[in-house]
Amino acid sequence: MSRFAARRLVAGVFLLFVVSFVSFVLLSIPTLDVARQLLGQSASQEAVDAKNAELGLDQPVLARYARWLGDALTGDLGTSWFTSEDVLTAIGHRLPVTLSLMLGVTLVTALLAFLLGVWAGVRRGPVDRFVQVLGVVGYALPGFLVTLVIVLVFAVQLRWFPAIGYIPLTTSVPGWLSTVTLPILSLSVAAVAGVSQQVRGSVIDVLRQDYVRTLRARGLPPRRVLFRHVLRNASAPALTVLGMQFVGLLGGAVLVEQIFGLPGIGSMTVTYTTRGDTPIIMGLVMTTVVCVVVINLVVDMLVGWLNPKARAA
Amino acid sequence: MRIRRFPTAGSACVVAAALVLAGCAGAGGGTAGQSDPTLDIATMTFPQSLDPVTAVGGALPFFQATYDTLLKREPDGAYRPMLATEWTWDAGRTNLSLTLRGDVRFDDGTPFDGTAVKANLERFKASSGANAKWLSGLEQVEVVDATHVVLHLDAPDPAYLHYLSDAAGLIANPAAFADAEKLKTTPDGTGPYELDASQTTVGTKWVYRRAEGYWGERLPFDGVTMTVFDNETAIVNGLKTGQIDTAVVQDANQQAALEGATGLTTTPINFDYQGILLFDRAGVVTPELADVKVRQALNHAIDRKTMLEQIRRGKGVVTSQIFGTNSLGYDEALDSHYAHDPEKAKRLLAEAGHADGFELKMPRMTSIVTEAIASSLKSDLADVGITLTWVDVDQGDALRRVFQNREFSGFVMNLGQQASDWLVIKDLVLPGTFNLFGYTDETVRALVPEIQTSSTEDARDDLRALNRNLVENAWFVPFYRMTYALVTDSGVTATPQSGMAVPSLYNYRPAA
Numbered sequence: 001m002s003r004f005a006a007r008r009l010v011a012g013v014f015l016l017f018v019v020s021f022v023s024f025v026l027l028s029i030p031t032l033d034v035a036r037q038l039l040g041q042s043a044s045q046e047a048v049d050a051k052n053a054e055l056g057l058d059q060p061v062l063a064r065y066a067r068w069l070g071d072a073l074t075g076d077l078g079t080s081w082f083t084s085e086d087v088l089t090a091i092g093h094r095l096p097v098t099l100s101l102m103l104g105v106t107l108v109t110a111l112l113a114f115l116l117g118v119w120a121g122v123r124r125g126p127v128d129r130f131v132q133v134l135g136v137v138g139y140a141l142p143g144f145l146v147t148l149v150i151v152l153v154f155a156v157q158l159r160w161f162p163a164i165g166y167i168p169l170t171t172s173v174p175g176w177l178s179t180v181t182l183p184i185l186s187l188s189v190a191a192v193a194g195v196s197q198q199v200r201g202s203v204i205d206v207l208r209q210d211y212v213r214t215l216r217a218r219g220l221p222p223r224r225v226l227f228r229h230v231l232r233n234a235s236a237p238a239l240t241v242l243g244m245q246f247v248g249l250l251g252g253a254v255l256v257e258q259i260f261g262l263p264g265i266g267s268m269t270v271t272y273t274t275r276g277d278t279p280i281i282m283g284l285v286m287t288t289v290v291c292v293v294v295i296n297l298v299v300d301m302l303v304g305w306l307n308p309k310a311r312a313a
Numbered sequence: 314m315r316i317r318r319f320p321t322a323g324s325a326c327v328v329a330a331a332l333v334l335a336g337c338a339g340a341g342g343g344t345a346g347q348s349d350p351t352l353d354i355a356t357m358t359f360p361q362s363l364d365p366v367t368a369v370g371g372a373l374p375f376f377q378a379t380y381d382t383l384l385k386r387e388p389d390g391a392y393r394p395m396l397a398t399e400w401t402w403d404a405g406r407t408n409l410s411l412t413l414r415g416d417v418r419f420d421d422g423t424p425f426d427g428t429a430v431k432a433n434l435e436r437f438k439a440s441s442g443a444n445a446k447w448l449s450g451l452e453q454v455e456v457v458d459a460t461h462v463v464l465h466l467d468a469p470d471p472a473y474l475h476y477l478s479d480a481a482g483l484i485a486n487p488a489a490f491a492d493a494e495k496l497k498t499t500p501d502g503t504g505p506y507e508l509d510a511s512q513t514t515v516g517t518k519w520v521y522r523r524a525e526g527y528w529g530e531r532l533p534f535d536g537v538t539m540t541v542f543d544n545e546t547a548i549v550n551g552l553k554t555g556q557i558d559t560a561v562v563q564d565a566n567q568q569a570a571l572e573g574a575t576g577l578t579t580t581p582i583n584f585d586y587q588g589i590l591l592f593d594r595a596g597v598v599t600p601e602l603a604d605v606k607v608r609q610a611l612n613h614a615i616d617r618k619t620m621l622e623q624i625r626r627g628k629g630v631v632t633s634q635i636f637g638t639n640s641l642g643y644d645e646a647l648d649s650h651y652a653h654d655p656e657k658a659k660r661l662l663a664e665a666g667h668a669d670g671f672e673l674k675m676p677r678m679t680s681i682v683t684e685a686i687a688s689s690l691k692s693d694l695a696d697v698g699i700t701l702t703w704v705d706v707d708q709g710d711a712l713r714r715v716f717q718n719r720e721f722s723g724f725v726m727n728l729g730q731q732a733s734d735w736l737v738i739k740d741l742v743l744p745g746t747f748n749l750f751g752y753t754d755e756t757v758r759a760l761v762p763e764i765q766t767s768s769t770e771d772a773r774d775d776l777r778a779l780n781r782n783l784v785e786n787a788w789f790v791p792f793y794r795m796t797y798a799l800v801t802d803s804g805v806t807a808t809p810q811s812g813m814a815v816p817s818l819y820n821y822r823p824a825a
Contacts, residue, residue, distance in 0.1 A: 036712045038361060040369065040443035044746065045717060051441045084362035084497035085515035093514045148546075156553050163550035164542075164557075261540075261547035263517040271543050 004304070005297060012293030016286065023285045024068060027278050028061040034081060034276045055081060068282065077286070078279035082272070087283035091265060095287065097166050098264035100176070101256070102249045104184035109191040110242060114231075116192070117199025117238070121207065122226065131196060138193025147186040147259050154182055164261030183256045191245050198241045202234035209233075236303045243299030247292050350804065350823050351536040355548045355560035356815065359516065359541040362497035363508070365433070365483035366440035370729065370813055373479065377818040378521040378537055380502030381529065382482035383411065383430070384474055388820055390639055390732045390811035392474050395529070396425060396484055396503070400477075406469035406766055411477075413460045417503050417528045419486035425503055427456035432487040434464070437480075447476045469766045472735035475812075505532045505818075517541055533823050552577055552800055559801045561815050565625040568798045580799040580807065583630065583638060584814040585727045587686075588791035589675070590741075593722030594752040599673055602722055606665040608787030611673075612651035613658040614697040615690070621793045624685050629793040634784050636737055637730025637794070639811040641769065642776035647784045658697040670698025675723050677703040678711045682725045690725070719749055723790070730794065732812025734776050738764065742783065756782040 035051035036043055043051075052058050056067070071078060077087035120131035155163035161182050167175030206212060207230060215225050254266035265284060272280040358371035368376045385395040392400075399412040417425040431454040438448035450470055455463040466473070476482060489501040498515055500508055506521035513520045521537045540557070542548050545567040551557035553574050561582060562568050571577060589611070596603025617631040633650040636642040662668060673694065677687055687703055694701045704721075706714060714720045731737050738761060744751035760779045764772045783789065799816065801807050801824075808820040 033710070033712045033717075036716070038443070039441065043443060044446060047441055047445065048717075054441060079494075079497075080516065082361055083359065083516040084364075084494075090516055093517070151550055156550055159554060162556055163554040164547045165540075165551070258544045259546055259550075261542050261551060263514065267543055268516075 005301065008293070008297045008300065012289075012297070015293065016289050019285060019289050020069065020072070020282065021065065023282060024065045024278075025061060027276070027281060028064065034278075037275060038081065068279075072282075072286070077283045080272070080280045081277050082275055082280075087279050090268075090280060091283050091287055094263050094265045094268050096168065097262050098250065098253055098257070098266055100166075100169070100180045101183055101187060101253050101262075101264065102246055104180055105187045105191055105249060106242060106246050108184060108188040109195050109245065112188070112192045113195035113242075114199055114235075114238070116196040118203055118226070118231065120196070120200040121203025121234075124204075128200070131200060135193045135197045135200075138189050139197075141189065143186070143190060144255055144259070146189050147183075147256055150182055150186050151259060166262050166264075179260075179262075183253075183260045183262060186256050186259075187249065187253060195238060195241055195245065199234065199238045202237050203230060206230045206234045232306055236307045239299060239303055239306070243295055247295050250288050250291055350534055351538065352534040352805065352821055353556070353558045354537065354539045354821075355542055355551055355557040356539060357542055357545070357548075357563075358815070363500040364493065364496045365480065365485050365502070366437050366442040366445065367497075368480035368483055369443045370479070371815055373813065374815060374818040375519060375539060376480070376483050376500075376502075377504065378506040378519075378539075379500035379504040379508055379524075380483040380485060381417075381504050382478050383413075383484065384478040384482055385819070386475070386478035386810070386817070388808045388810050388817070392478055395478075396430075396482075397477070400474065402768075406471075406768075407466045409464040409466070409473055411462050411464065413462065414528070415460045419488070419501060419503055421486065421488060421501075423486050423488050424459070425484065426459040427462040428459075429484060429487050430454065430462050431456050432490065433484050434481065436490060442480070444476075444480045447472070447481050470735065471765060471767070471769055471772065472733040472739065475733040475736065503528065505529065506537060509536075512538075530819075532819065534821065537818065552802065555802060557802075558805045559799070559807050559821065562798045562800055563795070563814075565628045568628055569626055571798065571800060576803040578801050578803075578806075580801075580809060582797040582799050582809045582814065583794045584729050584797065584812070586632060586635070586637075586730055586791055586794045587681075587725070587727050588635075588789060588793075589723045590726050590728070590747055591723045591787070591789055592719075592747070592749050592752075594786075594788060595750050597722075597750050598720070599671070599722040601665070601667055601671045602673075604665040604667075605786050606661040607667060607671075608790075609651070610658040610661040610665070610697060611694070611699070611790050612787050613654045613661065614693050614699065615651075615790060615792060616653040616693050617651075617792050618653065620686070620689050624683070624689070625793070625795060628796045628798075630796070631793045632791050634780055635728075635730070635741055635789050635791055636734065636776075636780045637732065637812070639732045640730070640734045640737060640776070641773045642734045642737070642780040644777050644780055647780060650784050651787075655693075655696045662698060668698070670700060672700045672702055673723070674702045674704055674721060675725065676706045676711045676715060676721050677725075678706060681727055686725065716746060716749060727795070729814060730812070734769070734772070735764070738779070741789075742779070752788075754782070754786060756786075 034055065034057065035048045039047055039051055056064055068078070079086050080090060116131050116134065120128040151163055154160050161178055166179045169176040212225060212230060215229060251266055251269060253264060254270055257264040257267040265287065269284050354374070360372040360375045361367040363375065363379070365376055365380055381396050383395060383397040384400070385393045387393055396417065397411040397413055401410050402408070411430070413427060413430065414425065419425065434448060434451060434454050438445060438451055450467045451464060452467050453465040455465060457463060484502060485496065486501040489496045499510070505524055505527045507524045509520040509522045517540065519539045523535050545562055545564050548557060548560045549562065549567050549570050552560060552571065562571065571579065591602065591608060593599055593602045594608065601607045612633060621627055621629050621631055630648065632648040634644065634647040662670065691701045715724050731740070741747045742757060743761070744753070757779065760775050764775045764779065767775070797814065799807055799809055804824050806822045806824050807816045810817045810820055
């Protein structure tokens, strides 16, 4: 298992280099006149040229990448062109917000989706149809609509939760819970719908396997068959989907972050990308790649633990 | 069985949690209205840095918290003493003498004096800040003594008091200039507040605490928090739930969402206007535009009233002029100078020899030119025979292609209506960025020098004559001034600031 993890980590480092280079080259295509955005529309061309020189944009792209990489390897990702904030500090302030959502949604999804999926897969009949309808409805409802309804009902009308803002976990645990509950609820609707169907399908597939019939014929209690054999085998594909959803939330939480005014990296990505703030975007790309590598590694190791055959592969 | 029991147990947990959290949410609400209130401002504009050389209009309150300006600009645009107590022009209006306060010090004990003023103005002029061009005509700052300086200009500039009450007048501690990087995130001024770095997240939330021992007028809030949002939905929800004390809401639909909300007061702000900045009056790119009748036809072709109703729910005022209501050049009659009259537009085109119309290419930046605006303009112009071709461009691309490459004859933009008449002239009438083909006419050539060398009040008639000339000769195609909503909760009052989209920080008061 450790060799497997080490291989994945080396591949992850290689991926970091490749993605950083490709991203930097793509960002160097001059589609956004950063200097004029910074200086305003009425800035003179001389001022724009001076700002470009100040930002290093008058240098060849490879020279700029080499400089960025050199600084990055020493832990210096630069400062934002638009807010002058240190990139690592800026991301460090916002990452916990998005991670809070990702972890919360993953926990809620894992719990509810497994309960619903197993319930539907084992009971079948009306229960199964009910869960399937829930799944279709939850998946079909537009995310922005779900979010808007949730914020209007629970925050604006009932005032049970704050409508906007984020309180760090380190400041106040109840405060943190109050600010992430509705966003997590909003994001969980589609996630639970999707993963529960995956669990349901996997459970039904495993229940049809010969070895399950054999276990039952040997007189093992149904609960033991379900929890020790069926769920263990049915969990692997669901876990993979859950992992993919977790990664997807890095960018997929944008809408929810915007509506709830949460200073996370989803909304940050949109804001800074549309401006062309290269130092921040590169920092976000690196953060995302690291998260993806780590999450995939964790998921692969969990799947390998659940199903040793997968580890060998 | 376990599964069937879950919803009941879960419901109990959710309700319990909700009750606990409801208490938390309530406790975290706005504190305005208490004896030492704080002010929570929501905005969509944030400063590029906290170095005063980067200050621009919409972000000015971020700087006003920690920096004082040489002059204070009141909500109605009048100038009052701040760090400078007196100011006088010489007869030629090229030398501005300032008398400075002698009792102000920066936090480290450095005195505020003539040397500090000189250092700040020269640094501002030399910077790459968006407004550095304001001081391009500043030849020298003469320090007479600690409390007197004279600003020597290469030519009269009637907007100078505006500059000194705005970004160019923000005074930082010269001792901080040695570490310019630090100054970007750590302000060092003599202002009424200090930045609370421990509570501030640059790019998201700036928290200010009252500066003890502040020399000037004590502002009524012990603290100010400015939170940046990237959409107005969140701001509106925050206003409705009392988490935000005040904000300026621009979007007409969001303004409508606030109608009927209890405890909120709305004050209209008319600052930005929308219209076609017509650069090509000499017909360099589109030869037809060289004829004033063609430009007038464009103005008559646009159905401003319908556009305003359909695009902004009527939240605005149709206009044919670029001078704002707070400027001396403003003439109310000119708002309705160009009525929607397609027949007259066709007649004018025919008289100009373009009865069959012509093609007008304009860049379309979707953040400004929405689908509704694009189709409305295309349809209005098509009705009189003008084929409007939109060229899709993103923001950066548009700026480069319009201002650098000069590919287009006009550009639909949202522009602020400056309170200073000279800034309107400087930005839009004189050759420069927004008059990129350098077009002028006899009347402009005659009036501008008169306006430039007169005191503001003496220039009133000339300004109105200039404005009328610009409108009658169809220099621009303005559509309407957009009405924004300055929203405050029951604990706060706010007064709009002349020539700004947002109030100055000094314009907020706790409600009585």
